Amino acid sequence: MTSRRDRNTLRLGVVGTAVLAAATVATLNYEALPLVGGGTTYEAEFGEAAGLAAANEVRVAGIKVGEVTDVELAEDRVLVSFRVSDAWVGNRTTAEIKIKTLLGQKYLALHPTGDAVQDPDDPIPLGRTTTPYDVTTAFEQLATTAGAIDTDQLAQSFRTLGDTFDGAEDHVRSALDGLSALSQTIASRDAELRTLLEHAHTISDTLAGSSDEFERLINDGNLLLTELDHRREAIHQLLVGTHDLAEQVSGLVADNTEQLGPTLSSLTEVTDILRRHRDDLDRTLELAGPYFRVVNNTVGSGHWLDVYLCGLVPDNRHPCQPPDRR
Structure with missing residues (x-):
């Protein structure tokens, strides 16, 4: 028979194992937990996926604010689900799939705008989303096109071309001489070309290091154009009002030309007289x-005048001195 202590140990082991398994699952999926993961899930419609996949970044103004959670086909379009945290998404927000690296990795760029918050239940429509031109797809199409070339027909074309130039040795020789001279010229400029390529490499490195600044500049320009578009009516009214004011001022001057002419002439005469008598x-x-300083001192004591008469009294033995006003 199993003792009570053994049964408690077995129960404790089972409970501990279950708790450890639950903690491991929660750790691996912490972003999906309602109280820990955080963020809001939105959806956007695109004409094509363009290589976007789950776990790709979601950026706003070049800063990561979330990640793509799912990419699925919805009839004639692609429905992309993504989770965003610590970022505002407006009801006129646009979404764009952009190329992150030259190897074809993508990310989802958001341009928040609008006068209200985007409803998570309403996906961003197809009219507010764009997809990039995929260079990798273009090379794949080039490979497919090159594979479909009829090599026999191409060889026959070259043979026909050779037969055509068979009787034109002089012209072909002149063309080859020209190509030789061109190659010698390029070879003589090898050092200059190397320097040019090094400078081009430096420029490309500088541009690559400033890609985030260029992206922010483009995004800020887009925001500026969006704000100007919103203020278009106000700017139009300002320009119309300025035009009307100019017309009113022009009409005022035209209506008072007869009065302004003599007035300006008289003013000119007055200024001439003042200039002649300037000295x-x-x-x-x-x-x-x-004079005005003495008058001001005389009446500066109040509602009377200060007057000093020297020699009025015969007993004044001292010479006349003005009173001390200090």
């Missing part, structure tokens, strides 16, 4: 300064 006016202001 007299300067002398007058120079002499008037001390």
Whole structure:
């Protein structure tokens, strides 16, 4: 028979194993947990997947804000599900699949805009999404096209071309001489070409290191154009008002030309008189300064005048001195 202690140990082992398994599953799928993972799941419709896959990044202004959770076919379009956290998504947000690396890795770029929050139940429509031109697909199509070439027909074309130039040795020789001269010229410029290629490599490295800045510049320009589009009516009204004001001012000047002409002529005569008597006016202001200063000192004590009469009383034995006003 199993003792009670053995039964408790067995139960504790089973419970501990279950808790450990649950913790492991939760750790591997913590982003999907409602209280830990966080974020909001949205959907967007695209004309094609363009190589986008689950676990690809979701970026806003070049910053990762989430990841793609699913890519599935929905009738004649592709439905992309993605989760976003710590980012605002408006009801006019646009989505674009962009190339992340030259190896063909993609990411989903969002351009948030709008006057309300995007409803997670409503996918971003096809009219607000774009897909990039895939260079890898183009090379695959090139390989398919090259594989479909009829080599026998191509060989026959070259034989026909050779027969055509069979009687034109002089012309062919001249063409080859020209190609030889061109190759010698290029060979003589080898150092310059090497320097040019090195500088081009430096420029390409600089551009590659500044790709994020270029992307932010393009995104900021897009936001600026979007804001100008929103303010288009206000800017139109401002321009219309400025045009109307210019017309009113022009009409005012035209209506008062007869009155403004004599007034301006008289004003010119006045300025001429003042200019001719400028020295007299300067002398007058120079002499008037001390006079007004003395008058100001006389009436500066209140509602009366301060007057000092020297020698009025015979007992004044001291010489006349003005009173001390300090």
